[in-house]
Structures are given as structure tokens and as C-alpha cells.
Amino acid sequence: xxxxxxxxxxxxxxLRGNILLVTVDNPPVNALGVDVRRGLVAAIDVxxxxxxxxxxxxVGAGRNFIAGADIREFGKPPQMPTLPDVCNRLETxxxxxxxxxxxxxxxxxxxxxxxxxxxxxxxxxxxxxxxVLLGLLPGAGGTQRAPRLxxxxxxxxxxxxxxxxxxxxxxxxxxxxxxxxxxxVLAEGLAxxxxxLVDHAPVRRTRDAQALADQATSTAAVTAAxxxxxxxxxxxxxPLKIVDCVEAALNLPFDEGMRFERKQFLECLDSPxxxxxxxxxxxxxxxxxxxETRRAQPRPIGSAGVVGGGTMGAGIAVALxxxxxxxxxxxxxxxxxxxxRAHVEKVYDGLIAKGRLTSDAKAKKLARFIGxxxxxxxxxxxxxxxxxxxxxxxxxxxxxxxxRVCKQGAVLATNTSYLxxxxxxxxISRPQDVIGLHFFSPAHIMKLxxxxxxxxxxxxxxxxxxxxxxxxxxxxVRAGVCDGFIGNRMLAVYRAAADHLMEDGASPYQIDKAVRxxxxxxxxxxxxxxxxxxxxxxxxxxxxxxxxxxxxYVQIPxxxxxxxxxxxxxxxxxxxxxxxxRAGTPDPDVxxxxxxxxxxxxxxxxxxxxEQIVRRYLAAMINEGANVIHERIALRPLDVDVTLIxxxxxxAHRGGPMHYAxxxxxxxxxADIREFxxxxxxxxxxxPLLVELVERGETLASLNQSA
Ligand code: 3H9
Numbered sequence: 001x002x003x004x005x006x007x008x009x010x011x012x013x014x015l016r017g018n019i020l021l022v023t024v025d026n027p028p029v030n031a032l033g034v035d036v037r038r039g040l041v042a043a044i045d046v047x048x049x050x051x052x053x054x055x056x057x058x059v060g061a062g063r064n065f066i067a068g069a070d071i072r073e074f075g076k077p078p079q080m081p082t083l084p085d086v087c088n089r090l091e092t093x094x095x096x097x098x099x100x101x102x103x104x105x106x107x108x109x110x111x112x113x114x115x116x117x118x119x120x121x122x123x124x125x126x127x128x129x130x131x132v133l134l135g136l137l138p139g140a141g142g143t144q145r146a147p148r149l150x151x152x153x154x155x156x157x158x159x160x161x162x163x164x165x166x167x168x169x170x171x172x173x174x175x176x177x178x179x180x181x182x183x184x185v186l187a188e189g190l191a192x193x194x195x196x197l198v199d200h201a202p203v204r205r206t207r208d209a210q211a212l213a214d215q216a217t218s219t220a221a222v223t224a225a226x227x228x229x230x231x232x233x234x235x236x237x238x239p240l241k242i243v244d245c246v247e248a249a250l251n252l253p254f255d256e257g258m259r260f261e262r263k264q265f266l267e268c269l270d271s272p273x274x275x276x277x278x279x280x281x282x283x284x285x286x287x288x289x290x291x292e293t294r295r296a297q298p299r300p301i302g303s304a305g306v307v308g309g310g311t312m313g314a315g316i317a318v319a320l321x322x323x324x325x326x327x328x329x330x331x332x333x334x335x336x337x338x339x340x341r342a343h344v345e346k347v348y349d350g351l352i353a354k355g356r357l358t359s360d361a362k363a364k365k366l367a368r369f370i371g372x373x374x375x376x377x378x379x380x381x382x383x384x385x386x387x388x389x390x391x392x393x394x395x396x397x398x399x400x401x402x403x404r405v406c407k408q409g410a411v412l413a414t415n416t417s418y419l420x421x422x423x424x425x426x427x428i429s430r431p432q433d434v435i436g437l438h439f440f441s442p443a444h445i446m447k448l449x450x451x452x453x454x455x456x457x458x459x460x461x462x463x464x465x466x467x468x469x470x471x472x473x474x475x476x477v478r479a480g481v482c483d484g485f486i487g488n489r490m491l492a493v494y495r496a497a498a499d500h501l502m503e504d505g506a507s508p509y510q511i512d513k514a515v516r517x518x519x520x521x522x523x524x525x526x527x528x529x530x531x532x533x534x535x536x537x538x539x540x541x542x543x544x545x546x547x548x549x550x551x552x553y554v555q556i557p558x559x560x561x562x563x564x565x566x567x568x569x570x571x572x573x574x575x576x577x578x579x580x581x582r583a584g585t586p587d588p589d590v591x592x593x594x595x596x597x598x599x600x601x602x603x604x605x606x607x608x609x610x611e612q613i614v615r616r617y618l619a620a621m622i623n624e625g626a627n628v629i630h631e632r633i634a635l636r637p638l639d640v641d642v643t644l645i646x647x648x649x650x651x652a653h654r655g656g657p658m659h660y661a662x663x664x665x666x667x668x669x670x671a672d673i674r675e676f677x678x679x680x681x682x683x684x685x686x687x688p689l690l691v692e693l694v695e696r697g698e699t700l701a702s703l704n705q706s707a
Contacts, residue, residue, distance in 0.1 A: 011039025013046060018054040019193050020047045021186075023086025029067035030060045032108045034079040036070075037086045040112070044093050054197055055096040057189050058116065060109075065099070065125070068107025071134070071278055074269060083108050083140035084262060089113035091205050096196060098191025101125045101176070106164060111140040114149060117204045120192045122180040132399065134281060135653060137238050139265030144207070144257040147488035150174045151211040152221040152246050159242045160229060164263075174211070207254040215250070222247045223379045234649075235519050236653055238268045264335055276655030280645055283638035284658065286704070288470070290451070290478040290635070292462035299409060299464045301471070305330065305377075305384040307398055309340015312415060313387035315443025318347045319367065320385075322444065323471045326368040328377050338425035344369065347444060350637045375401040383411040385437055392419055396427045403428040411461050413437040418484045421454040431456040435465055438485060439474075439490040440647045441531075448647030449474040452484050453599040475646045486643045489633070490624045490657075496683065497620035498524045499554035503598055505605035506613055508574045509586045514610035515617060519651025525574040527649075528557070529567030529584060533574075537561040551682055556597045560590065617674050622661045626687035629658075629703065637700040670694050 010026035010033070022043040026032045040058075047053045060066050069083055081089070090112065092095050099105075099113045101121040106128050113119050113127075121127065129138045129146065137143055138159055146155035154173045158165070170176045180188030182225040212218045226243045233239040241264040268274055304320045305328045306313050313329065320327045321344075329344075331337035348365065351357035370377065378384055384406060386398050395414060402412050412433050414424055425434035436452025449472070451465040462478070469476035479485040484492055498511050512523020528536065537558065547553065560573060568571030568582065575584020598605055625640040634640045641656020654660045661669055670690050676682040693700065 009039060010036045011043060013043045015050075015052065016057075016190060017194075018052060018197070019190065020050070020056045021190070022056060022058045023061050024058065024174065025061035026065055027062060028581065029064050029104065030109070031067055031070035031072075032086075032112070033070035033073060035416055036066075037081050037083060037604055040086050041081055041089050044089050044097070047095055047097075048093060053095060055098060055193050056093065058097065058099045058112070058191050058433050059186055060102070060190055062103075064103035064109075065101040065105040066109030066112060067104045068109050068130070069140070071281065074278055075275060083111065084258065087111055087140045087145075088258075091115040091117075091207060093117075094203060096193070096201060096203055098189065098193050098196065100180070100192065101127065101167075102183070102185035103129075104164070107131050107142075108140050111138055111142045111145070114145040114206050115141060118192070118196060118201065119176040120178040120180055120189055121170060121176045122178065122183045122185045122188055123167060125167040125170070126631060127167070127170045128162065129159045130162040130164065132160060132236075132238050132242060133162040135236070135238050135271060135277040136268045137242045137245060137261070139261060139269075141258060141261065143242060143261045144249045144254060144554060145209075146175075147212055147218070147246050147249045148209040148254075149206050149211055152218040152225075152250065156221060156225045156243070156246055159246075160225065160239055208493045212250050218250050221248060234521075235478060235517075235651070237271050241268060252705075274652040276653050276659055276663075279638075279655045279659050280641065280652045280663055283642050283659075283704075284475055284646075286428060286636075287475065287477050287639055287642045288466060290462060290466055290476075292453075292459040292478075293466050296459035296463040298467035299382065299411060299460055301325070301382045301411075303381045303383075303469055304328070305381040306387060307378075307384060307402075308387040308389075309336060309343060309371075310387065311343060312439065312441060314340055314343030314347065315441060315445075316385050316387055316415065316439055317344050318444035319439070319472050319474075321365045321368055323473075325370075325471075326370070328370045328372060328381060330372055330375060330378065333373055337373055338624065341369070341371055347442075351677055362408075375405045378402065378410075379405050380407060381410060381606040383413060383464070385413045385415055387415040387439075390416060390419060392423065399424055399428050399434070403430060403445040409433070411464050412437065413465070415439055417488055421452055421481050422456070425454045425456055433461055435461050436479075436481070437465060437468075438479070438484070440487075446647060447473075447475045448487070448643060449476045450478045450479045450487065450643065450647075451483060452479045454481050454486050475641050475642060476637055477639050477646075479639075479643075481521065481629070481630065482628075482633050486628050486634045486671060487647050489628060490621055490640070490644070491648060493624040494617055494621040495524055496552075496554070496617050499556065499615060500552060500680070500683070501608060501613055502556060502594060503554045503601060503603055504608070505598075505603075506608045507586070507591060507594070510608070511613055511617075514613040517610060518614050518618075518652055520649045524650060526584070529573035529575055529577075531567070532569055533561050533566045548643050548682070552680055554597075555601075556594055559593050559597060615672060616676065618657065618660065619669060619676065620683075621657045622669060623656050623673055623684070623687045623690065625661075626689040626700075630687060630689035636704045638704045658700045662701050666690060666694050666699065 013020050013022045026036050047056045097116040098118040099116045104126045129142055130136050150173045165180045171179050202236045229239045245261045248257045303326045306317045307330045309329050309331045317327050329340050331340050348362040413435050425431035435457050438450035440446035440448050466476050479663045508525040512525050515523040565572040568577050570578045576587045578582045628634045637658035640658050644650035645652050645656050675684045
């Protein structure tokens with residue numbers, strides 16, 4: 001028999017003098033899976049049973065302390081002990097329990113820390129309660145212990161924003177007791193415990209902490225948080241429950257508060273929102289692992305060029321500068337270059353005005369920015385991103401220049417939104433270096449980056465794009481070449497569905513409201529008004545000649561544009577905008593135009609409920625998403641979900657359109673589409689992928705494993 005190595009224990013303990021050193025070692029992030037929970041309880045049992053142990057020190061192996069509960073266990077049958085049990089066991093230990101934190105102490109990881117008696121962190125620590133981002137609440141006593149330790153006013157934002165704080169901030173608000181002098185977490189932790197022992201520091205339980213004692217202040221914090229959360233939480237379940245739990249901490253004895261928290265936590269755990277948000281979390285990590293990244297090494301990127309200094313080019317330049325790269329911007333003349341530079345500066349000046357950047361930091365960033373009117377300035381850069389006017393001839397002229405000046409091996413990227421990148425690549429001598437990097441406006445803010453992979457590009461260029469995305473802190477999604485790639489191709493279809501609804505009888509205001517109530521931050525007509533109706537108008541005019549004459553075409557948006565109503569920038573669009581206001585009001589003139597257009601098109605208006613509007617809007621989105629997957633433009637349904645969530649405002653708590661489609665059920669969805677097809681067979685042609693999946697009785701999720 002061949003001997004097999006025993007699996008490594010995720011929690012080990014050893015005596016260091018009179019301290020029991022407990023190490024959580026559960027790669028990649030020390031999540032609190034069942035074996036870790038069991039290991040922690042066993043370690044405390046050992047500490048209590050062994051008279052040689054005077055205190056316990058808990059540390060994490062690798063890059064983090066503990067990143068939280070094991071997300072993969074959610075939705076599966078519970079295994080004992082639960083995390084609240086583990087935390088209670090730590091807290092009731094008769095000997096001092098100390099944690100030494102480095103890297104992430106998130107969610108259940110921070111709850112372990114809160115249940116321990118003393119806390120030290122070293123530089124670079126990230127302490128937070130991000131459960132809300134997964135549709136949950138801190139469910140291992142976090143909602144009861146954090147307010148008792150640091151007060152409701154400090155605990156609520158930590159839990160409601162989900163944003164982690166650093167060690168200095170944590171020290172300031174009393175979340176930890178000490179910051180280590182060095183970044184050697186083990187040495188710092190051991191030294192701290194030794195000091196505590198010398199000082200005869202007693203066991204100190206957070207359940208007895210008194211930060212909620214000032215009833216008036218705590219109640220005011222809860223009331224304010226409830227009002228704010230009700231306004232902002234847009235259909236999310238867990239934020240208001242977090243406020244309820246903190247109120248319980250204020251009003252109930254600890255053990256009762258814990259029972260209340262458990263009940264709320266389990267309700268969140270069972271909710272479709274939690275399933276959707278956890279899907280979105282995993283999907284965002286899966287998209288990073290494109291096939292090319294597994295078989296090729298990225299080329300090194302130490303400098304970048306941007307061609308074009310318009311809004312997009314400047315935004316891309318800012319994203320590159322923020323990632324620490326030197327950037328060379330090319331424009332056709334000095335005036336355009338000055339405008340490009342001004343666009344870049346404007347972004348930084350905006351941040352300075354908001355107190356988010358210092359003038360000094362701006363100067364440092366701009367020191368890495370060079371402008372030139374000569375392509376020759378790009379001779380040495382490792383990557384060029386072209387962001388000029390959307391016209392094939394113009395783009396090909398730019399690429400001819402890049403082909404002429406750029407060094408061998410430079411990555412040549414286009415930011416086109418819909419042009420054929422294969423044709424751009426074919427026009428130069430090095431198609432293997434050409435790739436699409438489709439940023440979304442504003443490019444320095446929007447998370448999504450479509451990495452558009454043309455037929456002849458080499459794998460290491462694709463790997464380079466994914467590597468660059470990581471540096472830029474973007475979420476890259478691999479897309480194939482087609483008109484609009486993943487996101488804009490789908491957008492064109494679901495916007496058309498909205499236009500059909502509008503012409504058939506729904507007002508743009510009702511459509512926007514219904515879409516917002518589903519969870520999008522804005523409705524489609526608000527988005528058009530924000531971006532400028534003239535942009536879509538120009539595209540429609542350009543494509544008029546090639547449009548299928550049999551396809552339904554709603555002319556209402558054109559009627560508005562013909563009047564110069566382009567949206568916010570002209571104070572009129574689908575809405576009217578009072579001076580200086582970004583929120584519009586419905587416009588009776590627009591409604592009158594819609595009435596006239598319905599008559600012209602021979603449409604007898606019908607009424608639609610909000611639910612009917614959302615059903616059609618999403619059916620159009622999902623059907624086109626399925627086409628995009630069927631044609632391999634997107635690798636899997638999850639790639640579509642990540643695209644729509646990160647670039648198009650799809651509510652993450654619905655998991656993206658393809659995840660959502662599974663929750664409503666593909667047979668019901670297909671039945672809807674077939675019903676709509678009776679009115680407009682060209683537009684509502686069911687995607688072959690949906691038909692296939694329904695025939696096989698399968699879900700879209702079943703395709704997520706197969707890229
Ligand atoms: C909770 O704690 C509930 C409790 O209050 C109550 C319970 C009763 N579990 O992000 P990365 C995986 S809720 C399992 O690329 P980074 C991740 O999927 C939890 N797996 O690394 C990926 O796997 P793969 C509250 C997890 O260095 C790998 O680790 N905690 C978990 O950029 C690397 O991840 C959170 O919400 C997990 N908890 O960032 C924290 N976390 O290699 C969520 C990560 O197969 N995590 N993985 O693709 C994070 O924010 C980041 O992962 C972290 C590291 C900052 C830790």
C-alpha cells in the first residue's frame with residue numbers, strides 16, 4: 001500500500017512558552033469552513049485544559065487573518081459548530097484570547113476578533129464587515145458585539161457600507177487595542193500577549209463592553225441610519241435588518257440580541273438576494289480566468305500610450321495614470337492636445353475639490369503624463385490604446401501609424417464600441433498584437449472592461465489585457481467580435497424593447513420607474529438623457545441604410561433629437577431639466593409627440609402594468625444574452641451577468657440577467673417570448689440556446705462550468 005500524506009489541518013496549535021499559538025491555515029483566504037470552526041473550538045478546549053497555557057494567540061497563515069465565513073457553505077445543510085457558537089466559545093474562554101491581525105479580517109474573521117478579548121493589528125490590515133455586499137448581516141455576533149465595543153455610530157457605517165477600514169482607523173474607533181510596530185504579525189502578537197500577561201490583563205468580554213451606554217446618542221444613530229437606509233437600500237433586504245439588529249443590541253440583553261440576530265441572519269441566508277450576490281461574487285472572480293490566461297504569460301507593461309484626448313481617451317489616461325503607469329497621449333494638433341490634457345486635469349481637480357486628492361498627488365500623477373502630436377512619441381511604449389472617432393477608416397489610419405512607429409511586441413488596443421476589430425487587425429502587418437479594450441464611460445470609474453478577442457490575436461496579448469485590467473482594478477470580461485460585443489449588443493435590444501413598449505402605450509416615465517423599481521439605478525430614458533440623445537441618434541443615422549427594413553423602428557427618439565432635445569446638456573430630452581438640476585421632470589410636450597407618433601405608426605395604445613414592462617424588458621435582455629452565449633461572444637452566462645452588473649447598472653442582488661432568468665425559470669421565460677413573438681416575430685425570435693435548454697430541462701447555470 002502506498003502511504004498517503006494526512007491532509008494538513010486547517011487549524012494548528014503549539015505552545016510558545018505559556019502562550020497557546022493557534023494558527024488558521026486554510027488557503028486561499030482562511031475562510032471559516034467547518035474544519036476551521038471545529039479546530040478553533042478544539043484549540044480553546046486545549047487551552048482551558050492545559051494548566052501550562054496562560055493565554056491564547058490566534059493568527060492567520062498566508063496573506064490574511066481570516067476573510068470570513070466560507071461562502072461556499074451557504075445554502076448547504078448547516079454543520080456544527082456554527083460560527084456564533086465558535087465566537088461564544090472564544091469569548092467565554094477563561095484565559096485571555098488575543099488575535100493578531102494582518103491582511104483581511106473580514107466578516108466572520110472580524111467577528112472572531114470581536115469575540116476575542118484583545119486585538120492587535122499590523123500595517124496593511126483591512127478590517128470590515130462586508131456581509132451586506134453578499135445580502136447578509138454579520139451573523140456571528142457582529143451586530144451585537146461591534147456596537148457594544150465601538151458604539152452604534154461607528155458600527156453602523158462599518159456594517160452598512162461593507163467597506164473595510166485600515167488599522168489606524170480601527171485603533172481610533174476602538175475596534176482594536178494596538179497597532180504593531182513592525183509588520184511581523186507573529187512577533188507583534190506574541191510580544192503583545194506577553195505584555196498582557198505581565199500586566200495581569202484579565203479576560204475582557206466584548207458582550208460586557210459599554211459603548212452603547214449613552215442611550216440618547218445610540219438611539220439617535222439608529223434612527224438616522226434607519227432613515228438613510230430606507231432611502232438608499234433600493235429593495236435590499238439586509239441593510240434594514242442590520243439596523244434592526246443594532247437596535248436590538250441597544251434594547252435587549254446580549255443573549256436575546258444574539259437570538260434576534262440569528263433569526264435575521266437566517267432569513268437573509270435563505271433569500272434569493274443572498275444567492276444572487278454570492279453568484280455575482282464568484283462570477284466576478286471566474287471572469288478573470290479566461291482560457292488564454294491559463295496558457296500564456298502576460299507581456300510586461302511598464303508604459304502606455306493613448307491616442308485621442310476626448311472624454312474616453314482622457315478617462316483611459318486617468319485610469320492608466322492611477323495604476324502608476326507613465327502615459328503618452330497623442331492628439332492631432334496642439335489645440336486638441338491641450339484639450340485632452342485639460343480633460344485629464346479636470347478629473348483630478350474634481351477629486352481635489354471633493355477632498356479626495358491633494359494637489360501634490362495630482363502633480364505627481366501628471367509628472368508621468370506626456371502629450372505629443374507625433375506618433376513617434378509612442379516608439380517605446382508597451383501598450384497603446386486608441387480612443388479616436390468611431391469610424392473604420394479613421395481607426396485604420398491610426399493603426400497604420402501604430403504599425404509604423406511602435407516597437408515589436410507592443411500591444412495595440414482599440415477602444416471601439418462596435419467596429420469589426422478583425423478588420424482593424426487585418427489592416428496592419430501585426431494582427432497578432434491587436435486586441436479590443438472596451439472601456440465604459442467614465443473610463444476611470446466604471447469597473448467593466450470588455451476584452452474583445454479578435455481571431456488572429458496571440459494568447460499572450462489576451463493574457464496581457466487581463467493582467468492590465470487587474471492593475472487598473474477593472475473587472476475584465478472576455479468578449480468575441482460582433483456588433484456591440486456583449487454589453488452594447490444587448491443594450492441595443494432591450495432599449496428597442498423599451499421603445500416598443502413606449503410606442504405601444506407605456507410612457508417613458510412609467511418605463512423608467514418600473515425599471516428602477518426592479519433595482520436599476522436609472523431607467524433607460526434617464527440614461528439616454530444623461531449620456532446625450534445625440535450619440536445614439538448619430539449611430540442610428542449612420543446605420544439607417546443597412547437597417548432591416550422589416551424590423552420595427554420607433555421614431556420617437558429621433559423626433560426629440562430633431563428638436564435639439566438631447567437630454568441634460570440641452571435641459572430637455574425625455575425629461576425637462578430645471579437649471580442646475582440633474583433630476584428631470586416629465587414633459588407634456590414629449591408625451592404629445594409620443595401620441596402623434598403612435599398615430600403615425602397606426603398603433604392603438606394599450607396600458608401596461610409595471611410588472612408587464614419589466615417582464616418584456618428583461619425577456620429581451622435575456623434572450624439577446626442567450627444569443628450572445630450561443631454565438632460564443634460571451635464564454636458563459638456568468639460573463640454576461642458580470643458585464644451587465646458592472647457596466648449597465650443591472651442590480652447585483654438579482655445576480656445579472658442570466659442568473660435572474662434561472663430564478664424565474666426558463667420554461668416560463670420562453671413561454672413569454674413565444675407569446676410576444678406572435679406580435680413581432682422578427683424581434684422576438686427565441687434564442688436557440690433557450691429553446692435547447694428548455695427542451696433538455698436544464699438551466700443557464702449549468703453552462704457556467706464549461707468555459
Ligand atoms: C460572513 O463572514 C458571514 C458571517 O458574518 C456569519 C456567518 C454565520 N469564502 O478575491 P480573491 C476565494 S460572510 C470562500 O480573488 P484577493 C475566492 O472565491 C463572508 N472563498 O483574492 C477566490 O477563489 P478562487 C464575509 C473565498 O486577494 C480566492 O478566495 N467575507 C472567500 O483579491 C481568492 O479571492 C467576505 O465577504 C470566502 N469568504 O482578495 C470577504 N473569500 O481562487 C470576501 C474569498 O477559486 N472576500 N474566497 O477564484 C474578499 O473580499 C476577498 O476575497 C479578499 C481577498 C479581500 C479576502
